[in-house]
Amino acid sequence: MAGEFRVRELVLGIEGLALLRSANDADEAFLEARVAEIRKFAEGAGDGLPGAGTAVSELDAADGYASWSTVYDSLPSSFIEVEEPITHRLFDQGPTGTALDAACGTGRTSAALAARGYRVIGVDQSPEMLEHARRKVPGAEFHRGRLEQLPLDDASVDLAVSTLAMTHLPDLRPGVAELARVVRPGGRVVITDLHPFVVTLQGQCHFVHGDDTLAFVRNHVHLAGDYISAFTEAGLSVRACYEPVFNGRLAPGGYEEFIADAARAAWDGIPIVIVWEAVKA
DSSP states (O other): OOOOEEHHHHHHHHHHHHHHHHTTTSOHHHHHHHHHHHHHHHHSOOTTSTTTTSEEEEEOHHHHHHHHTTTGGGSOOHHHHHHHHHHHHHHHTSOOOEEEEETOTTSHHHHHHHHTTOEEEEEESOHHHHHHHHHHOTTSEEEEOBTTBOSSOTTOEEEEEEESOGGGOSSSHHHHHHHHHHEEEEEEEEEEEEOHHHHHHHOOOEEEETTTEEEEEOOOOOOHHHHHHHHHHTTEEEEEEEOOBOOSOOOTTSHHHHTHHHHHHHHTTOBOEEEEEEEEO
8 A cells, every 4th residue: 555654764863763753852962872872863764663665554444453453452652651541540430331442453442441340332343452352351342343333322431441542533523423433321432542642743654564564554633622622523522631741762673773872762752542432411
């Protein structure tokens, strides 16, 4: 598919962002190091960078998550590490009942819900992801289906959850409307998404695909105003919104670790996840 680019250009972008954000406040040694690295990568081919010089390919959600499922649970993620303390706190508030985990992936959120006493129904479009989820949460009920067309009856769950999945929808309104449709009156909807700041700046999350090549499933920018409009159209009222910031974790073995000082300076203090809690009237 279209959308190929190269690791060297990604590194140059992060170096530039670090320089832009630090130009007024950082010490001279830090600034000089950024300029030196920019010059090195701009003039060379990115020698030594993980995956440098190889194309990074865009995959659709079906092919992307089929590939990603093999490594998804084994890779530490700053997005998950800052998101889960908030969602788990929201799940603890209960009351427990039937919970939907929409776009459940490998079942990490399903497991958290089941551990808190919820009856869990998981839905995902990827059969490969669902295989992992069924093994992880054998007591849950899993179905194949899409976030925009959930295989559940109206008003059939007490809590509808979708974690880090809406970003793949070009238009989030159908996904929000489906969560609102299946939750009972008075029930809650909890949605987490990649923060629009980080999607705007970074764009895509890369993973190893096939023979050590890099790939991504496209993320789309959903602004806070887009969410509020979608909630209003779906008959949901916002109860809370959280915006946890980057915690310093870089993807292990990735190109950002190769330029760790620049990467941490680029993302420092930037919210990387947005968490919404809404209630159906």
